[in-house]
Amino acid sequence: MKNIFFLLTLCGLSLAKSLIAEEKIISANSSSEGKASSQQLVCYDLNNGGGSSYRFTDYAPNLGSYNWDNKISSCCFTGLWILYAEQNYNRASTGSSNWWAYGDYSCLDTPTPFSNVASSLRYAGGPADWKANTLSLYFNDYFIGDEDFTFNDMTQVNYPDKAKSLIVTGCQPWTIYEDNDYKGKAMCVWPSDTTQCTPGLYPTATSLGSLSDNVSSVRRGCYAKENLFPVNHGLKQASGSASGFFPSH
Numbered sequence: 001m002k003n004i005f006f007l008l009t010l011c012g013l014s015l016a017k018s019l020i021a022e023e024k025i026i027s028a029n030s031s032s033e034g035k036a037s038s039q040q041l042v043c044y045d046l047n048n049g050g051g052s053s054y055r056f057t058d059y060a061p062n063l064g065s066y067n068w069d070n071k072i073s074s075c076c077f078t079g080l081w082i083l084y085a086e087q088n089y090n091r092a093s094t095g096s097s098n099w100w101a102y103g104d105y106s107c108l109d110t111p112t113p114f115s116n117v118a119s120s121l122r123y124a125g126g127p128a129d130w131k132a133n134t135l136s137l138y139f140n141d142y143f144i145g146d147e148d149f150t151f152n153d154m155t156q157v158n159y160p161d162k163a164k165s166l167i168v169t170g171c172q173p174w175t176i177y178e179d180n181d182y183k184g185k186a187m188c189v190w191p192s193d194t195t196q197c198t199p200g201l202y203p204t205a206t207s208l209g210s211l212s213d214n215v216s217s218v219r220r221g222c223y224a225k226e227n228l229f230p231v232n233h234g235l236k237q238a239s240g241s242a243s244g245f246f247p248s249h
């Protein structure tokens, strides 16, 4: 439990209101890049992997239903997981804190202010392979609230003009567009590292530039001149892991 990790100290406050509830559509997928690792999060009551534990493999909008509300103090991350202070991914309380990390069985204590705080959690990206090529669009800063998720090109996303933060998983960039049918202003968004195929994090409306609240279509591959690099761009960790906490204080 001593993995060195990079702490993305990010702060801010989203005033956005969450919108329509959406369930992630789970699709079968596979990666051509070696052995696929399913998303898995093992959490513990105490720091440093102590006390009772629970292994999560799916979205948990209410940790109370697992008897794990306000109990988590450390976790081992396989894939990319986001833990939230409130139920339903902070949908009703978009200024509440959250904590995220990715890695291949990367074990971390929660940030001190987040110990015994998590009330919901979910992964980002593909369920069967956390390095599958996917794009997740979130309706609030810091991956909070409702989301729009895809493995595939979309001439119109399910909820146009809603994304304030996003996550790219896999090895490939995507192009995000202002208008339907891959038209209008366009920018490429990237994984943090195209060799390690580690996720690219765009945690705020600011990190999406002029396409914040303005994404209407998306397709895999980079077809735009303008590149928008993730906040963790070029972050090369031997462990291939990283984490962040909102707010940073």
Ligand SMILES: [Ca+2]
Binding pocket: 044, 045, 046, 070, 071, 072, 073, 115, 116
């Ligand atoms: Ca605890």
Ligand SMILES: [Ca+2]
Binding pocket: 070, 084, 085, 086, 116, 117, 118, 119
């Ligand atoms: Ca809580």
